[in-house]
Amino acid sequence: MTDEIPDTAAINAFNKTVIDEFRTNGGKVGGPFAGQDLLLLTTTGAKTGQPRLVPLSYLVID
Template sequence: MHHQKEYNKTIIAEFRANGGRTKDFAATPLPLLTTIGARSGQPRITPLAYTTDGDRFVLIASDKGSPNHPGWYHNLLAHPVVTIEIGHEHFQARAVIPEEPERTRLYKQMSDQMSAFAEYQQLTNRKIPVVTLEPLSSRA
């Protein structure tokens, strides 16, 4: 877990230095998601892969197929208004957890673009949640 935190710090620094691009995720657009800690109340920054659906961003709470939902997912359940940093843009969005059949459609859309997400679902018994982020204001 500690290793993942250090890795995320490196990705965040690289992202900010290169206008949103990182070498490990050159082909994958990688936004930084800032959530408010469910227990701590402190901001938490997580780099995440995403796809889009209309003007919404689609995230998958896979945690690489681990048995538990990732911390950022618990955070946005507690505090659904988040900040997204993408390239040189910053904006706030509201997290919404889509119901079926939309959840399956959006999960398939992500796994069609990034096959690792299909594998993550096979690694765990939990139903991996999908999250949509709906921008709250015009993106600047």
């Protein structure tokens, strides 16, 4: 385990790529998420009030 701080710019760029691919291909993406169930989650920043959009992988149980 490392104590490195995640590169926020790299994470945001990766998420944008996944979001764009998701929207372009009707909810299907490749790469590390190929074949997985994904959704796009929009939340509101507690301090800024700005919308935040992130891809989220989920599992269906029963």
